[in-house]
Amino acid sequence: xxxxxxxxxxxxxxxxxxxxxxxxxxxxxxxxxxxxxxxxxxxxxxxxxxxxxxxxxxxxxxxxxxxxxxxxxxxxxxxxxxxxxxxxxxxxxxxxxxxxxxxxxxxxxxxxxxxxxxxxxxxxxxxxxxxxxxxxxxxxxxxxxxxxxxxxxxxxxxxxxxxxxxxxxxxxxxxxxxxxxxxxxxxxxxxxx
Numbered sequence: 384x385x386x387x388x389x390x391x392x393x394x395x396x397x398x399x400x401x402x403x404x405x406x407x408x409x410x411x412x413x414x415x416x417x418x419x420x421x422x423x424x425x426x427x428x429x430x431x432x433x434x435x436x437x438x439x440x441x442x443x444x445x446x447x448x449x450x451x452x453x454x455x456x457x458x459x460x461x462x463x464x465x466x467x468x469x470x471x472x473x474x475x476x477x478x479x480x481x482x483x484x485x486x487x488x489x490x491x492x493x494x495x496x497x498x499x500x501x502x503x504x505x506x507x508x509x510x511x512x513x514x515x516x517x518x519x520x521x522x523x524x525x526x527x528x529x530x531x532x533x534x535x536x537x538x539x540x541x542x543x544x545x546x547x548x549x550x551x552x553x554x555x556x557x558x559x560x561x562x563x564x565x566x567x568x569x570x571x572x573x574x575x576x
Contacts, residue, residue, distance in 0.1 A: 444509030
C-alpha cells in the first residue's frame, strides 16, 4: 500500500512539473526531490522516465476525463451551453495560471510525440477518449437543433479540441488569452445552427 501511495505521489508531482516546465526540462532527480522520495526509489516504481511519463499521461487523462464529464454531462445546461462552459473554463484556468501550464498531453505530444511511439500512443489514446465524450455532447446538441449536422459529431469534436490546442500553443508563447478568445468565438460561430 505504501508503494502505491508513493508511486501516485511521484506521478502527481512529476506530471505537474512536466506540464509546466516540459518533458526535457524536468529530470528524474527533480521529480524525486519535489516528491520527497529517496533518490533510489524511482526505479522501484518505473522502468524509465518514458515509463513514468506514460503512467503520468494515463493518470492525467483519467482525471481530465472526469473533469470533462463534469461539464459535458451537466444536464442543467443545453449541450451547446455545456460545451461553452467547458471551453470557457479551460481558457480561464490557463489565464489564472499565468499561461505557464496548459495540457500535459499537449505538452508531451509537441515535445516528444514524434520521437517516442510509447508516449505518442498514450497521448493519442487519452485524447481520443476525451473526443468521444465531447462527441456525445455534440450529438445531443445536433439532435436538439443547436449544432450543425453537416459534419459527424466526432469530426466536430476533433475540430474543436485540436483547434483549442493550437490556440493554447499561441497563448503559451505570447502569454495572452487573445488567441483562445478568438478561437472560442469563431469555433462556436461555426458549429452553432
